[in-house]
Amino acid sequence: xxxxxxxxxxxxxxxxxxxxxxxxxxxxxxxxxxxxxxxxxxxxxxxxxxxxxxxxxxxxxxxxxxxxxxxxxxxxxxxxxxxxxxxxxxxxxxxxxxxxxxxxxxxxxxxxxxxxxxxxxxxxxxxxxxxxxxxxxxxxxxxxxxxxxxxxxxxxxxxxxxxxxxxxxxxxxxxxxxxxxxxxxxxxxxxxxxxxxxxxxxxxxxxxxxxxxxxxxxxxxxxxxxxxxxxxxxxxxxxxxxxxxxxxxxxxxxxxxxxxxxxxxxxxxxxxxxxxxxxxxxxxxxxxxxxxx
Amino acid sequence: xxxxxxxxxxxxxxxxxxxxxxxxxxxxxxxxxxxxxxxxxxxxxxxxxxxxxxxxxxxxxxxxxxxxxxxxxxxxxxxxxxxxxxxxxxxxxxxxxxxxxxxxxxxxxxxxxxxxxxxxxxxxxxxxxxxxxxxxxxxxxxxxxxxxxxxxxxxxxxxxxxxxxxxxxxxxxxxxxxxxxxxxxxxxxxxxxxxxxxxxxxxxxxxxxxxxxxxxxxxxxxxxxxxxxxxxxxxxxxxxxxxxxxxxxxxxxxxxxxxxxxxxxxxxxxxxxxxxxxxxxxxxxxxxxxxxx
Numbered sequence: 025x026x027x028x029x030x031x032x033x034x035x036x037x038x039x040x041x042x043x044x045x046x047x048x049x050x051x052x053x054x055x056x057x058x059x060x061x062x063x064x065x066x067x068x069x070x071x072x073x074x075x076x077x078x079x080x081x082x083x084x085x086x087x088x089x090x091x092x093x094x095x096x097x098x099x100x101x102x103x104x105x106x107x108x109x110x111x112x113x114x115x116x117x118x119x120x121x122x123x124x125x126x127x128x129x130x131x132x133x134x135x136x137x138x139x140x141x142x143x144x145x146x147x148x149x150x151x152x153x154x155x156x157x158x159x160x161x162x163x164x165x166x167x168x169x170x171x172x173x174x175x176x177x178x179x180x181x182x183x184x185x186x187x188x189x190x191x192x193x194x195x196x197x198x199x200x201x202x203x204x205x206x207x208x209x210x211x212x213x214x215x216x217x218x219x220x221x222x223x224x225x226x227x228x229x230x231x232x233x234x235x236x237x238x239x240x241x242x243x244x245x246x247x248x249x250x251x252x253x254x255x256x257x258x259x260x261x262x263x264x265x266x267x268x269x270x271x272x273x274x275x276x277x278x279x280x281x282x283x284x285x286x287x288x289x290x291x292x293x294x295x296x297x298x299x300x301x302x303x304x305x306x307x308x309x310x311x312x313x314x315x316x317x
Numbered sequence: 318x319x320x321x322x323x324x325x326x327x328x329x330x331x332x333x334x335x336x337x338x339x340x341x342x343x344x345x346x347x348x349x350x351x352x353x354x355x356x357x358x359x360x361x362x363x364x365x366x367x368x369x370x371x372x373x374x375x376x377x378x379x380x381x382x383x384x385x386x387x388x389x390x391x392x393x394x395x396x397x398x399x400x401x402x403x404x405x406x407x408x409x410x411x412x413x414x415x416x417x418x419x420x421x422x423x424x425x426x427x428x429x430x431x432x433x434x435x436x437x438x439x440x441x442x443x444x445x446x447x448x449x450x451x452x453x454x455x456x457x458x459x460x461x462x463x464x465x466x467x468x469x470x471x472x473x474x475x476x477x478x479x480x481x482x483x484x485x486x487x488x489x490x491x492x493x494x495x496x497x498x499x500x501x502x503x504x505x506x507x508x509x510x511x512x513x514x515x516x517x518x519x520x521x522x523x524x525x526x527x528x529x530x531x532x533x534x535x536x537x538x539x540x541x542x543x544x545x546x547x548x549x550x551x552x553x554x555x556x557x558x559x560x561x562x563x564x565x566x567x568x569x570x571x572x573x574x575x576x577x578x579x580x581x582x583x584x585x586x587x588x589x590x591x592x593x594x595x596x597x598x599x600x601x602x603x604x605x606x607x608x609x610x
Contacts, residue, residue, distance in 0.1 A: 041334050090373070090382065090384075091381055143353055
């Protein structure tokens with residue numbers, strides 16, 4: 025089982041005509057809504073401050089981007105950037121939640137923001153403050169009456185729960201690095217978990233002691249996502265193309281988006297922290313692999 | 318009574334970095350939906366082919382535009398361009414209707430297209446073919462069970478009705494040029510009519526024998542919009558700024574959008590067929606003027 029790169033890759037590149045996205049465009053959240061793929065991508069100019077741009081597509085491959093970012097640093101917690109957006113649609117509420125990482129000399133802060141229109145975002149607040157924590161992404165519905173989010177306390181994937189997206193509690197570890205192989209050093213969540221009849225299908229990233237980032241898949245229990253149903257041994261994607269091996273950070277494929285549309289999983293990923301690529305697979309094949317791979 | 322220019326004018330200018338909008342950006346439709354102003358603007362490169370671009374704003378003044386157009390010429394009826402979009406939200410149906418003008422050596426054709434997401438548009442078809450007809454705009458709801466649209470058979474504003482937006486019938490004249498003054502030569506519809514308790518509030522454009530384009534207002538009967546309730550003598554807006562007096566076509570303020578948001582009417586207009594301006598007024602004051610001006 026391996027994701028297939030799209031022949032149009034990389035599908036989004038830095039735009040030297042816009043200062044804020046002149047150097048790197050990479051980790052992105054993508055939500056499919058109203059027959060459109062809405063992409064929120066991390067972008068950097070030569071000052072390395074991250075902003076979040078918006079691009080839209082009807083086919084998931086060819087994106088039309090807005091000239092100005094939709095989220096930019098706002099306060100002293102964000103002076104070095106807003107990073108790694110992951111966007112969840114809460115269908116029951118008709119609103120979108122963006123999980124992003126605020127970065128400043130004060131540290132990194134896993135943040136949440138909300139929007140009803142995908143363009144204007146209101147900050148809700150942090151998941152927590154004062155520790156190295158990121159790679160958070162909200163589940164697409166409440167579980168047992170509460171919102172659930174992934175986050176990462178190094179080196180593992182954790183979970184937290186909330187009644188209101190403001191106050192978070194019941195922090196529990198979900199999944200740790202394995203003792204050897206591609207996911208032996210650190211693991212972190214990918215895009216929004218996909219609900220299937222077999223469990224939550226989760227694409228995650230990991231790196232080893234050579235700092236090579238790869239993607240894997242795991243299946244979690246629907247009612248208690250701290251319970252791993254199955255975790256295949258092998259990764260489903262790893263750096264091979266020149267623009268995945270070389271860029272701002274070498275040997276990186278990092279995904280924050282895996283929307284399932286029409287039976288296909290669209291895995292968007294940052295390539296070497298410089299460009300955005302797309303790799304796909306059939307949803308049923310990914311579920312089969314997650315169950316028994 | 319006169320519209321007030323916004324101090325940020327012109328609010329949209331040609332972008333020399335994008336070939337398709339390098340020369341002129343002007344007549345635009347604007348629909349306010351989900352707390353955003355969605356603008357669809359006519360743009361020309363140096364080849365003078367018109368395409369329709371999209372820009373979005375939370376305050377109605379500062380717009381963030383997509384890099385690529387959302388509607389481009391598609392068939393032999395549109396080889397010279399797609400022009401003058403006017404966008405109506407049919408709230409009862411949750412869909413948007415764009416009225417635009419197709420232009421080619423075969424002639425000009427008043428067209429309709431529809432969208433559920435404002436980005437991807439499906440052509441419905443023409444209002445009619447084979448005559449000089451444009452300046453059409455759909456009313457925001459059915460009247461007496463049928464869709465109603467303005468259109469222009471020179472030199473007057475006409476109306477037509479339809480059950481399905483495809484087949485149009487009951488063509489009737491609404492309003493003709495007056496015998497002298499600013500609207501003595503031709504008149505044509507503006508943006509989507511605003512429903513008020515006193516009638517349909519309609520901003521329209523006109524030009525005189527000097528080809529100076531001005532804007533006026535008229536109030537039409539809610540149940541039978543061919544019936545003029547009152548038509549003030551004086552215009553509400555006319556070219557004064559350098560970029561309204563000089564541009565691709567001199568002495569033009571041409572509006573295809575007048576959304577009413579929070580008690581304010583936002584009149585967007587093309588200035589001399591080169592830039593986009595914004596002028597505003599209070600809705601209650603415009604109604605009062607339309608009733609008795």
